Amino acid sequence: MISLSLNKKVLLFGFIFTFFSSFGQSFFLGLFNPSIRNELDISHGQFGTIYAFATICSSIVLVWFGKKIDEYKLLNYSIVVIGILFFSSIFFSLINNIYLLVIAIFLMRFSGQGLMSHTSSTTISRYFNKRRGRALSGIWFGLSSAEFIMPILIVFLLTLYSWRTIWHFISFIIIIVLPLVVLYTIKNITIDSREGTNLKKNINITDIKSWRRSEVIKDFKFYIIALNMLALPWIATGVFIYQSFIAESKLWNVYVIPKSFMIYSIISILTLIFSGFLVDKFTSRRLIPFVNLPLFIGLIILYLFNNSIYAYIFFGLMGVSNGFANVLGSSLWAEIYGVRFLGAIRALTTALMVFSTAFGTALFGFLIDSGYSIENIAMISALYVGVTLIMLILIKGSIRPKNIQQKT
Numbered sequence: 001m002i003s004l005s006l007n008k009k010v011l012l013f014g015f016i017f018t019f020f021s022s023f024g025q026s027f028f029l030g031l032f033n034p035s036i037r038n039e040l041d042i043s044h045g046q047f048g049t050i051y052a053f054a055t056i057c058s059s060i061v062l063v064w065f066g067k068k069i070d071e072y073k074l075l076n077y078s079i080v081v082i083g084i085l086f087f088s089s090i091f092f093s094l095i096n097n098i099y100l101l102v103i104a105i106f107l108m109r110f111s112g113q114g115l116m117s118h119t120s121s122t123t124i125s126r127y128f129n130k131r132r133g134r135a136l137s138g139i140w141f142g143l144s145s146a147e148f149i150m151p152i153l154i155v156f157l158l159t160l161y162s163w164r165t166i167w168h169f170i171s172f173i174i175i176i177v178l179p180l181v182v183l184y185t186i187k188n189i190t191i192d193s194r195e196g197t198n199l200k201k202n203i204n205i206t207d208i209k210s211w212r213r214s215e216v217i218k219d220f221k222f223y224i225i226a227l228n229m230l231a232l233p234w235i236a237t238g239v240f241i242y243q244s245f246i247a248e249s250k251l252w253n254v255y256v257i258p259k260s261f262m263i264y265s266i267i268s269i270l271t272l273i274f275s276g277f278l279v280d281k282f283t284s285r286r287l288i289p290f291v292n293l294p295l296f297i298g299l300i301i302l303y304l305f306n307n308s309i310y311a312y313i314f315f316g317l318m319g320v321s322n323g324f325a326n327v328l329g330s331s332l333w334a335e336i337y338g339v340r341f342l343g344a345i346r347a348l349t350t351a352l353m354v355f356s357t358a359f360g361t362a363l364f365g366f367l368i369d370s371g372y373s374i375e376n377i378a379m380i381s382a383l384y385v386g387v388t389l390i391m392l393i394l395i396k397g398s399i400r401p402k403n404i405q406q407k408t
Helices: 006-024 026-040 044-070 074-092 098-127 132-139 141-157 163-185 220-229 231-241 243-250 256-282 284-290 293-304 309-337 342-369 374-398
Strands: none
Touching: 006 026, 006 074, 006 098, 006 132, 006 141, 006 163, 026 044, 026 098, 026 141, 026 163, 026 231, 026 243, 044 074, 044 098, 044 231, 044 342, 074 098, 074 163, 098 132, 098 309, 098 342, 132 141, 132 256, 132 309, 141 256, 141 309, 220 231, 220 284, 220 309, 220 342, 220 374, 231 243, 231 293, 231 309, 231 342, 231 374, 243 256, 243 374, 256 284, 256 309, 284 309, 284 374, 293 309, 293 374, 309 342, 342 374
């Protein structure tokens, strides 16, 4: 086996866990939306309500389970997360009624989107200090790679196999690959492990107060920042889950959105590379007002134009916001609130993110069943982005870490 430095092993762990989080992400589950709805004979709105309810439940459990990463050895915690993901993928293949659908979506959202991304982001944010931005941009290549590969691959596989068989393949890959990755990469990592070996000897290392989660929830700035960071998750989830509705409304052929995902992924990767260096140079708190501007422009384009070329432009602009949000959203909390209790804080923010995706799914489903066009939905989404951005700009000057001390 290739010998890697500890830094590279931690990065590999984060990359692979982030890649495998895709199985619980909305863009991936949305690919099975038509097959499941047809088999269970349910509407867009019914599927959205079930998806939202299950997602909300997963976010509630995540607040409690996610903080355990601060209390247990990372190896043990990761093995438990893998076991839950494996069981969830097996269970998903057994769906034959709406009750099992609720449980299956709950499990996949909790284990995939929730725990897998939470574990990778928390590990990287805590382990890396001086190169946190670049490290986070590196691991988020995992999800971007999945977003590039999976839509076209799954659409193709659905022409050859049943959706249940595909989930059997997924569960097999999970249980074979992930345990080996964990044992090779983070076997000896602890909560106090940091990049390099002589960080304490470095000059001018910033030492900020580590906030407990109970303190964070009393900070009004947290909620304004969160409202901005949650815009992309709920809007993108609605787009991903109801991609077939959007394609039908715009009269796009079946491959336009899967191909658009490839553009989305490529742009996300390019933005990740760029944003990692920007974060390390300027800090996340200075860059956060720019995160949702591309998303806002994309929503206006979705509202105004119907030609299929604009699908690629819309997804590309979402990709820009996604690339920035993945890095900034992971590093910002460490910058402001410290790393000692980062697991508990990240559990809360990840749960809010998961909750927002439930909101997006329910809202899109309700609006679609109520007769709203995709143009109407795009304008509603753009208004949300605009209002929360204005709120963020008003408090931008007060977003800074507390109790800074310089070690010499």
